[in-house]
Amino acid sequence: MFLFEDVEHGYDERRVLHGISVELTERRIAVIGANGSGKSTFARLLNGLQVPTSGRVLVDGLDTRSEGRAVRRKVGFVFQDPDVQIVMPTVAEDVAFGLKHRGLSKKDTAARVVEVLAEHGLSELAERPAHLLSGGEKQRLAIASVLALEPECVVFDEPTTMLDLRNKRRTTRVIAELPHQVVVVSHDLDLLSDFDRVLVFDEGRIVEDAPPARAIPAYLDLMAPC
Numbered sequence: 001m002f003l004f005e006d007v008e009h010g011y012d013e014r015r016v017l018h019g020i021s022v023e024l025t026e027r028r029i030a031v032i033g034a035n036g037s038g039k040s041t042f043a044r045l046l047n048g049l050q051v052p053t054s055g056r057v058l059v060d061g062l063d064t065r066s067e068g069r070a071v072r073r074k075v076g077f078v079f080q081d082p083d084v085q086i087v088m089p090t091v092a093e094d095v096a097f098g099l100k101h102r103g104l105s106k107k108d109t110a111a112r113v114v115e116v117l118a119e120h121g122l123s124e125l126a127e128r129p130a131h132l133l134s135g136g137e138k139q140r141l142a143i144a145s146v147l148a149l150e151p152e153c154v155v156f157d158e159p160t161t162m163l164d165l166r167n168k169r170r171t172t173r174v175i176a177e178l179p180h181q182v183v184v185v186s187h188d189l190d191l192l193s194d195f196d197r198v199l200v201f202d203e204g205r206i207v208e209d210a211p212p213a214r215a216i217p218a219y220l221d222l223m224a225p226c
């Protein structure tokens with residue numbers, strides 16, 4: 001589904017991704033690596049939140065540079081910090097927000113909101129102010145709001161970093177049960193132990209690209225103290 005063609009990305013003059021050429025077709029793909037190695041930048045390139053400084057990113061043949069809107073319909077993005085993503089005063093309004101741009105009638109939007117809240121165990125919180133939710137509840141809302149839009153693929157940027165153990169397990173299960181293609185950036189090795197493919201980043205390059213049984217030891221080697 002994703003094709004990176006010789007992608008470079010920089011902020012100002014500083015290159016943080018170098019010569020990334022990769023095709024991602026597996027259903028569950030993880031991205032791991034040291035802090036600052038370019039994982040989040042790579043994730044944001046996947047749905048056109050950022051476009052490459054040079055090279056191309058194609059999603060089902062759509063170039064993220066020229067077809068950003070169509071790409072973002074296909075590829076949902078869950079941020080590490082749900083506060084970045086929650087935009088409306090109440091839980092129900094937040095889920096409804098994205099749907100407003102999907103051309104649904106008011107009635108269909110309301111029905112979809114009820115359905116999504118129930119699917120994510122949020123029905124009882126529907127009228128609660130979203131900013132007063134706990135961190136775990138906010139994360140659930142952020143995921144629900146993205147899935148409400150029925151993307152084909154979901155990118156998660158460090159989805160468990162801010163969560164306690166219970167919510168971390170819950171989020172891991174939710175991701176495991178998604179039928180979508182998922183790309184997950186994470187430092188949490190438990191989360192990705194049964195993924196299909198793991199990309200290991202170091203200093204803006206993919207230095208290992210393999211199933212977890214090979215990629216995780218390579219990452220641990222990379223992280224070993226000198």
Ligand SMILES: Nc1ncnc2c1ncn2[C@@H]1O[C@H](COP(=O)(O)OP(=O)(O)OP(=O)(O)O)[C@@H](O)[C@H]1O
Pocket residue numbers: 011016033034035036037038039040041042
């Ligand atoms: N918007 C930005 N403007 C300037 N520099 C940025 C920006 N976003 C990221 N960077 C820089 O790009 C480099 C790669 O950052 P990125 O967030 O992609 O790495 P990461 O592997 O996801 O790191 P972490 O594991 O700490 O989240 C870092 O040096 C970072 O400071």
